[in-house]
Amino acid sequence: MESRLINLLYRDAYYSASDDLSTKEKCIFASMKTEVDAVVLMNGTDPNLDTSFFYATGIPNGLFEGCIAIVTPKKTEVISSELEELSAVTSGVRTAVFESTEHRTKLLERKLRGYRAIGINARELTHANYLKIKKAAKGIKLLDVSQDIENARMLKQPDEIVRIKKACKIATLVADKIPEMVSEGDTETEGAAELNHMMMRLGATGPAFVTAVAFGASSAEPHYYPGQKKLRKGQFALFDFGAEYKRYVSDVTRTFICGESNPRQREMYETVLEAQMAAIDAIHAGVSGKEVDLVARSIIDRSKFRGRFIHSTGHGLGMSVHDPGAISYARDMVLKEGMVLTVEPGVYIKGFGGVRIEDDVLITKKGCQILTPCTKEFRSI
Ligand SMILES: [Mn+2]
Structure with missing residues (x-):
């Protein structure tokens, strides 16, 4: 008692x-x-x-x-x-x-x-x-x-938000520089090394997790580890990475094209981008994560990429990359002010490649603050 x-x-x-x-x-x-x-x-x-x-x-x-x-x-x-x-x-x-x-x-x-x-x-x-x-x-x-x-x-305190924002700032700066840091002919591990190097130059304690750099067909595997594959013209180049800062992390994904894209690749990118932005628009304190997931999923399922979004829309972020909390069809969770979550729909086609666009957001009363405001334009390397 x-x-x-x-x-x-x-x-x-x-x-x-x-x-x-x-x-x-x-x-x-x-x-x-x-x-x-x-x-x-x-x-x-x-x-x-x-x-x-x-x-x-x-x-x-x-x-x-x-x-x-x-x-x-x-x-x-x-x-x-x-x-x-x-x-x-x-x-x-x-x-x-x-x-x-x-x-x-x-x-x-x-x-x-x-x-x-x-x-x-x-x-x-x-x-x-x-x-x-x-x-x-x-x-x-x-x-x-x-x-x-x-x-x-799940509910981040002011001192935690300061650290998460710093980790996000580092990843944002790095994401915007990727086309200058990676070139055709580089291997995935070389690409990952460049990202890790720059994150630490910017004050990160280290990468938040194994920096995932996936070229071509490998980009269709959401939890990929980088290997010796070289970047070739016409391939997707997907970078999923984050910085750790005083034990708090960020988690960003950007997908690029090496050289010229084809119509199918552009359509994949535009579909994922539309789904990601619609999900972000739907977020505010009081909405259920399930509902937000459905917003992103229905856009992908209405397109020719139906059924190719094979994971949930987002997860909690904080001291660990998969912190408590989720934006998922499988979890009935109400989003609350002070939560930090990822928003990361994707489309994956085996043997061809995948596109994922991921940002970190802080839930606010009326919406959310995007903590990783790097460009989402479909850029080439
Ligand atoms: Mn993530």
């Missing part, structure tokens, strides 16, 4: 203390429907790191393998390894350093003393680490609060 009371108190605080909205423990507990005294977030080994560990702690730097965050409505504490001690301490988060895994268990045991129920993030916690938490939390109930954490993370 006590923790429920704290939740309620903090829910009030969340709405009234406008100067302190971005304190993530408040965000987490404001959307908490499960009754817990604390949330324990534990990282595995890279890449099995819990993005919510970084959401809760706000630490912009460091790897933090095997480290733990204990989040209560009042504070967040980190049990850090010595390898990231400086990053943890300089970020201002309360930090205890463990010297061995036994020491880490003891520290966790001590910090959880007196709690009756703790939340875990089942969607990102490894089973091995679940067992370690269980061992340290003898007699304490472990409850999955991953949905509560997702609900908090």
Whole structure:
């Protein structure tokens, strides 16, 4: 009951203390429907790191393998390894350093003393680490609060929006320069290297994910990794990439033509562009993602490319490239002010090629703000 009371108190605080909205423990507990005294977030080994560990702690730097965050409505504490001690301490988060895994268990045991129920993030916690938490939390109930954490993370706070905008700005500048950076005869990995290089020159920590550069028929595969294929005249050249900036990411796709396009390629491009712009026009706080998806999908399905849009229109974006939230025919989700989502319809024809146009948008009361305003003209390389 006590923790429920704290939740309620903090829910009030969340709405009234406008100067302190971005304190993530408040965000987490404001959307908490499960009754817990604390949330324990534990990282595995890279890449099995819990993005919510970084959401809760706000630490912009460091790897933090095997480290733990204990989040209560009042504070967040980190049990850090010595390898990231400086990053943890300089970020201002309360930090205890463990010297061995036994020491880490003891520290966790001590910090959880007196709690009756703790939340875990089942969607990102490894089973091995679940067992370690269980061992340290003898007699304490472990409850999955991953949905509560997702609900908090879906609504971006002002400090998060600043970082996302920076990541988007970098990708926008790079997208506009692609025809100058890539030429006929370049391989896909050479193209990707150019994009990655420029993103980092512009201040990105790194690429947000494996930069997808797909030439010709490969552009028909939405989740493609670049290879040794060389760009030839008459081929589509699809670039799907994003920048990471202080753990926040952008995600942009632009499709170009090498040399001259043919009528079929132009028609594909125009159909996708029409669908993408109509979807963006349909977005505002209060609309369902399903409805927005239908706007884009019906334009493609009315064209000769019917059935060739083989994924959903968009996904959440934030600390991860596929953050909570979606614009999808499969999800009944109402878009809310403060969400950041991608809008990325595409048309894919096996053996021929694909077109996708992707922007990142911030949902506002009356519409949305396009965070990646790079040109969408059908340009040639
Ligand atoms: Mn995307």
